[in-house]
Amino acid sequence: MDVSHLIDGLNDKQREAVAAQLGNYLVLAGAGSGKTRVLVHRIAWLMQVEYASPFSVMAVTFTNKAAAEMRGRIEQLMHGTASGLWCGTFHGLCHRILRAHHLDANLPQDFQILDSDDQQRLLRRLIKAQNLDEKHWPARQASWYINAKKDEGLRPHHIDAQFDPVEKTWLRVYAAYQEACDRAGLVDFAELLLRCHELLRDKEHIREHYQARFQHILVDEFQDTNNIQYAWLRMMAGNSAKVMIVGDDDQSIYGWRGAKIENISRFLQDFPGAETIRLEQNYRSTGNILKASNHLIENNAERMGKSLWTEGQEGELISVYSAFNELDEARFVVGKIKAWQDEGGALNDTAILYRNNAQSRVLEEALIQAGLPYRIYGGMRFFERQEIKDALAYLRMIGNRFDDAAFERVVNTPARGLGDRTLETIRLAARDRGATMWEASNQLLEEQVLAGRAANSLRRFVELVNALEDDTREMALFQQTDYVIQHSGLRAMYEAEKGEKAQARIDNLEELVTATRQFEVPEEVQEEMSPLSAFLSHAALEAGEGQADEFDDAAQLMTLHSAKGLEFPMVFMVGVEEGMFPSQMSAEEAGRLEEERRLCYVGMTRAMKKLYITHAEMRRVYGKDMFHKASRFIRELPEDCLEEVRMRAKVSRPAAATGRFSQTQTQENFNQTGFSLGQRVQHPKFGEGTIINFEGSGQQSRVQVAFNGEGIKWLVTQYAKLEAM
Numbered sequence: 186m187d188v189s190h191l192i193d194g195l196n197d198k199q200r201e202a203v204a205a206q207l208g209n210y211l212v213l214a215g216a217g218s219g220k221t222r223v224l225v226h227r228i229a230w231l232m233q234v235e236y237a238s239p240f241s242v243m244a245v246t247f248t249n250k251a252a253a254e255m256r257g258r259i260e261q262l263m264h265g266t267a268s269g270l271w272c273g274t275f276h277g278l279c280h281r282i283l284r285a286h287h288l289d290a291n292l293p294q295d296f297q298i299l300d301s302d303d304q305q306r307l308l309r310r311l312i313k314a315q316n317l318d319e320k321h322w323p324a325r326q327a328s329w330y331i332n333a334k335k336d337e338g339l340r341p342h343h344i345d346a347q348f349d350p351v352e353k354t355w356l357r358v359y360a361a362y363q364e365a366c367d368r369a370g371l372v373d374f375a376e377l378l379l380r381c382h383e384l385l386r387d388k389e390h391i392r393e394h395y396q397a398r399f400q401h402i403l404v405d406e407f408q409d410t411n412n413i414q415y416a417w418l419r420m421m422a423g424n425s426a427k428v429m430i431v432g433d434d435d436q437s438i439y440g441w442r443g444a445k446i447e448n449i450s451r452f453l454q455d456f457p458g459a460e461t462i463r464l465e466q467n468y469r470s471t472g473n474i475l476k477a478s479n480h481l482i483e484n485n486a487e488r489m490g491k492s493l494w495t496e497g498q499e500g501e502l503i504s505v506y507s508a509f510n511e512l513d514e515a516r517f518v519v520g521k522i523k524a525w526q527d528e529g530g531a532l533n534d535t536a537i538l539y540r541n542n543a544q545s546r547v548l549e550e551a552l553i554q555a556g557l558p559y560r561i562y563g564g565m566r567f568f569e570r571q572e573i574k575d576a577l578a579y580l581r582m583i584g585n586r587f588d589d590a591a592f593e594r595v596v597n598t599p600a601r602g603l604g605d606r607t608l609e610t611i612r613l614a615a616r617d618r619g620a621t622m623w624e625a626s627n628q629l630l631e632e633q634v635l636a637g638r639a640a641n642s643l644r645r646f647v648e649l650v651n652a653l654e655d656d657t658r659e660m661a662l663f664q665q666t667d668y669v670i671q672h673s674g675l676r677a678m679y680e681a682e683k684g685e686k687a688q689a690r691i692d693n694l695e696e697l698v699t700a701t702r703q704f705e706v707p708e709e710v711q712e713e714m715s716p717l718s719a720f721l722s723h724a725a726l727e728a729g730e731g732q733a734d735e736f737d738d739a740a741q742l743m744t745l746h747s748a749k750g751l752e753f754p755m756v757f758m759v760g761v762e763e764g765m766f767p768s769q770m771s772a773e774e775a776g777r778l779e780e781e782r783r784l785c786y787v788g789m790t791r792a793m794k795k796l797y798i799t800h801a802e803m804r805r806v807y808g809k810d811m812f813h814k815a816s817r818f819i820r821e822l823p824e825d826c827l828e829e830v831r832m833r834a835k836v837s838r839p840a841a842a843t844g845r846f847s848q849t850q851t852q853e854n855f856n857q858t859g860f861s862l863g864q865r866v867q868h869p870k871f872g873e874g875t876i877i878n879f880e881g882s883g884q885q886s887r888v889q890v891a892f893n894g895e896g897i898k899w900l901v902t903q904y905a906k907l908e909a910m
């Protein structure tokens with residue numbers, strides 16, 4: 186067979202990795218050097234040259250999107266399908282194993298996945314039930330504690346907290362939480378891994394089955410694996426599997442979630458004969474982008490050390506824009522994207538990257554105003570939106586009455602007159618009897634403990650859920666979903682809310698029906714699961730990735746973290762300010778500062794041709810105006826790779842001067858109006874305010890003013906009778 190297409194077009198080092206003898210390998214290389222490409226070619230090589238069966242190959246990546254892309258590329262190289270091959274995320278693969286062996290894993294067949302929101306809701310209830318003050322014992326912290334312990338592979342009985350009263354309390358919460366999850370058949374994200382690891386550890390026949398099956402294991406983005414993931418990999422690999430890991434220590438950005446860069450050196454020790462292959466040629470970015478990112482990362486002390494070069498052109502300089510505020514920043518970014526589109530560029534080729542999810546809103550609004558479609562990865566993901574979670578909770582109740590998290594979510598949504606007191610009674614009864622909320626409710630109703638009105642409301646809920654199941658038993662999943670949205674009262678509830686937001690929620694509910702209609706139960710679980718539980722697992726696992734139609738041309742918005750592994754011709758990194766990026770807290774701690782710098786490196790190296798970096802002098806953060814200096818990361822870039830973008834209006838506040846970029850450039854159109862950004866003005870009707878934005882020129886020009894007490898308004902300069910103050 187001709188296999189030249191598997192190595193043609195690769196450089197020598199890449200070829201060496203793809204065509205290496207069977208063995209254990211670490212491919213260590215910087216961003217854009219073709220690590221993922223090598224992994225994909227290696228998999229095809231194993232099957233076509235080493236005659237490995239697809240059934241003997243397992244590939245692990247970091248996101249569902251990456252996994253789907255990888256499978257697609259492998260099939261392309263194979264000129265066909267690669268069925269039998271396992272390709273997924275750690276969570277996805279563990280989920281699959283647990284489904285197949287739920288009895289051995291001590292889980293009910295229809296176990297459901299608890300996402301972080303549900304987890305916190307459940308924890309809040311348990312913390313209350315322990316008579317702890319939520320102010321001192323916040324659910325969020327409990328979830329950090331529990332997830333961190335699980336990531337370390339620790340169950341409550343492994344932890345000795347007798348000398349630490351604070352930890353002792355968290356431990357109690359952990360134990361209660363685990364009990365509640367086990368009782369209801371709920372599995373959180375960390376549990377997927379831990380439970381699967383324990384399954385392999387304790388059940389010899391299962392372990393031997395997988396160890397015999399997967400002779401080839403390949404892992405992308407290895408630098409971000411945590412302890413339990415590493416332990417799981419070792420367990421899956423056993424003594425005979427050949428493992429290839431690829432990674433970049435400079436791109437380790439999940440230390441805060443327990444990822445261990447040290448896993449790279451552990452791999453070299455633990456896997457016999459493991460060899461390191463280094464790739465040094467970058468194929469992704471222009472010379473300027475590459476030079477600047479290399480320069481930046483050199484400020485980190487702890488590195489395994491790598492150098493990257495490119496044959497590509499120097500390309501355009503990196504543009505730095507210093508915005509007046511976040512609105513000005515968004516306007517700038519959207520203007521550039523619009524111009525790109527006008528020149529025939531695809532929106533899909535543009536990405537806006539930010540440090541925190543909350544930063545997306547202003548950008549979204551500017552994009553909507555400009556009529557530019559966009560897609561958000563992460564953040565308020567589709568499956569995490571309130572109305573979607575409400576509908577899913579009803580569906581979960583249909584599948585599993587013992588799902589306490591779902592019960593809590595919808596027992597009084599839409600409102601049916603169930604007060605906090607009644608709920609508290611149900612919770613207490615559940616706790617005292619070691620029962621689920623559903624069981625406790627039915628018992629209380631039977632024993633006629635509840636007052637007339639409360640009992641009626643609760644009975645209505647119980648009957649509703651039973652009826653939803655009975656009525657939809659014969660329906661296809663999407664009909665069932667539609668029926669549930671109608672008859673649960675959710676749709677009517679949101680219709681009654683009126684307004685744009687409510688309409689968006691209804692649109693989303695409709696989108697959910699579409700999602701269930703498009704959903705196909707994965708072949709490998711068709712026997713074990715109903716379409717409903719398969720869909721619910723899918724919703725929990727894939728929350729939001731690829732929410733919009735994949736074929737729509739849309740600008741891509743995402744956090745820097747979720748941009749890992751991806752590439753775009755044009756990239757905007759926004760909010761690159763001290764206090765935002767690096768954040769205040771991480772700036773004070775060397776280790777965390779280095780991780781932030783790696784995150785900056787990840788962001789910059791996503792760009793293929795053009796990179797914009799923006800920062801705002803003033804930004805509203807949690808309702809407060811904050812003044813920020815340009816980030817030290819901008820100062821760490823070599824000046825000869827940068828250009829300052831000059832298009833902003835004159836800013837009169839002298840305090841605004843930052844960094845080495847001058848701020849005095851004027852924007853002619855705007856100046857003709859006689860106003861400038863940041864200027865205080867007086868309006869006859871709305872009173873005093875500050876100019877925060879503008880658009881248009883001459884007669885058409887409009888300004889946006891933040892009035893004290895009257896909110897933010899757009900005004901046509903010509904008619905507004907604004908007076909400078």
Ligand code: ATP
Nearest residue numbers: 194195196215216217218219220221222468469750
């Ligand atoms: P990251 O660290 O960001 O995950 P990576 O090392 O995985 O990056 P890839 O995504 O595999 O890098 O490759 C970066 C880009 O370079 C891709 O567009 C890929 O197709 C291209 N590329 C890789 N190797 C070659 C090659 N030998 N010839 C041409 N293009 C290549």
Ligand code: MG
Nearest residue numbers: 220221222750
């Ligand atoms: Mg990659």
